Amino acid sequence: MSSLQQYGLLLALVVGTVGFILSIYAIARTFGKARPEPGKDVPATAGQLSREPVWVRYHARYYGYALLFLAFDMEMAYMYPWAVVYKQVGIVALLDMGVFLAILFLGLLYGWSQGALRRQ
Amino acid sequence: MNTLIILVLLLLGAYFVAVLENWISKGRFQLGAPLFAAVAFLGRESFIPRKPDQLFYEVGPVLLLLSAILAAAVIPLTPDLIITDLATGALFINAALVYVLVALLMAGWGPDGAYSMIGGWRFLGQLIAYAMLIVMPITAVAMRAESLLTTQIVVSQAELWNIVYQPLGFVLFFIASMALAFLPPFDMMIAKGELAGGVESEYSGMRLAIFRLGRLVLIITLAAATVVFYLGGWQGLPGIGLPPWAWSAIKILLVTAAMLLIGRYIPRIREAHLLSWCWIFGIPLALLNIFIVGVLVLEFP
């Protein structure tokens, strides 16, 4: 299979799955619609009806980790091609990546010392 | 043809996970229980909250199922039984599984409910914790196989399975995949006692069924990925003459059972602990694993 065909197959898989889900929804629909009753459409709030909108500026307390995560996630993009040719290139590849990772790891240690690795 | 066989097997696998989960949580082995539950879901009302973000709300469960199925598309059960042997297979699994996060964030944000929104954001924190521990061990696996082809990764383990070759990577990957499939003890975004169901709390009827199906497929896919990366895929133990598909099946079922059983016997981990343990211990260990494998690959090719 050419890679274009492979991706075509994956696309077909996506379309097929969505179709499967839609047909299941359709079958469920033939059993009848949800009966409109008061209070049913209120989001779950442990038995109380009163509620305010919750779409607000959410305080994610892990933003220290999130910033470090960005750096590491970028680094991973380079590691896959490196991993594939690692054995051919040999010890030089280990040193190259070793230096790169060491610098990144120092960054992690620095972040840790500055209190990035905790709930803010 | 392969595609159909694998999809059917995937559904069977999901059914098996459901039976097993039911067995573990209720203590009764009921082969028919998931079937009855599914039929019951068909007849149940599927009402939507008052002012949802309609797009996010509807797409969430669908995307969860999609990402699990796409990840399964590059996993070989036998040398030939694979939907598509993508040249970037190991990377593709990773890419597809990131959509689990997107699905849960959408499902959490969409309904405008407090419990589900907190659940969705909690999963983002969880991704930041586990993601590196999925990617880094896979890199070490690819280093040994010199390829991202999943079939090639299995072949590379012909002499020695990766669980022996890089046990550290296996442990990290196993834990991280439990976190990715939000299995207990990493189920804080759908926790009953903390968020009354969290992300699941606003879904009902068929939408909830699709969400649950997506999770079951996700579990079986991750178990299959663990088998391919670390347990030698379809390769059997010497001296036991079983066909390759049987080996794959046995290993996947065992890994699934292990994943489901562990959570029953320990309390849920706190998000702050998960994040700090993953970053303070997990990532240095994963880097150490890459280094060890790097030396091993050059010394004992």
Added chain:
Amino acid sequence: MKSDRDHIESSFMSMIDVTKDLPRSGDGLPMDWIDVPFGPLFPGLPGGLLLTFTLDGDTVAAANADTLAGNTLSLCHAISFNDFIQRLAKLDPLTPTSYPLLACLAIEDATGIAAETSTAKARLVALEKERIISHLSWLTLFAEQTGYDWLKDRASSLQTAFMQANIKQIIKLKKAVIDLHKRLQHTPLLKSCTRGIGQLLMDTDGGASGPIARASGIRKDARSSNKFYTELGFTILTSTAGDTYARLQLRLDEIKQSFRLIEKAAISSDSLFKKIMLVSESNMDTNNASGQAIIETPRGQARLQLTLENGQVTSAQLETPSTQHLTFIEPLTDQQELGSALLAVGSLDLSPWEIQQ
């Protein structure tokens, strides 16, 4: 040109303008806060507890607690002794023995008729049995909160076993109790997810009683002044850390202690159980009298004061532990992560029924 730009800048809402009125979090960031109810029907909390958290992200910025099912023990007319006992039996469905027992003791204190030794012993056994059941029920809720499925199944089945057991059957459950205790000492993650959560450090009791006070190192237990308990070698169990882990351990220890007390009391027959909640109305002092009693319920100390007139109860004041413990919710949950805050509230073991309104 310059004025143009000024105009644009002034009409454009900067981030500072948008956020200047928002409440500040602990780390100084301006964020929106939302009020989220956790009750009356929340899976991880006792039903009937009305808890509302003001959430800043997933952190509790403020807490407000009340009860849906609270009680007011006001008597609008005089009622007979046994009616009064019946009424207290229905006060809190979670502790159906402690409160009628408290009523019996208070009435006996007022009338000056002490119960027979065998009855007193049977009462002791009934109260300790209730303590075991109540602590096991708390363990079930704790397991629900922490997602510890094995414990949930084990504690709830053990609780049912205790509820249905007679004395002989209770003694047979000894191994199960010891095994449960042992298992929880060696559960991974259990310590890390409860250590330091809901920490209550006290020099004086500050109104706390029961396992909450004792887990903070305060030696306060109404049982220690009861001669039947001291005869059986009762000592007050305490811990010092005052956090959820300490409360968990203390309750586990108390289950074992109550079990030993039941064993040592060695009452033979269960028929005693039937009569222990009755006071004889025949030879009572018909004059006006007042009496009071203190009892150590599974949740802490309850006190009842009552006045009698012509053989009937005319007024009664009840102090219950949960009423006091409800006030701890706010300090314990402040700036805690949501899961920890709920765990802290759960560890107080509140009974919404006994909270007085």
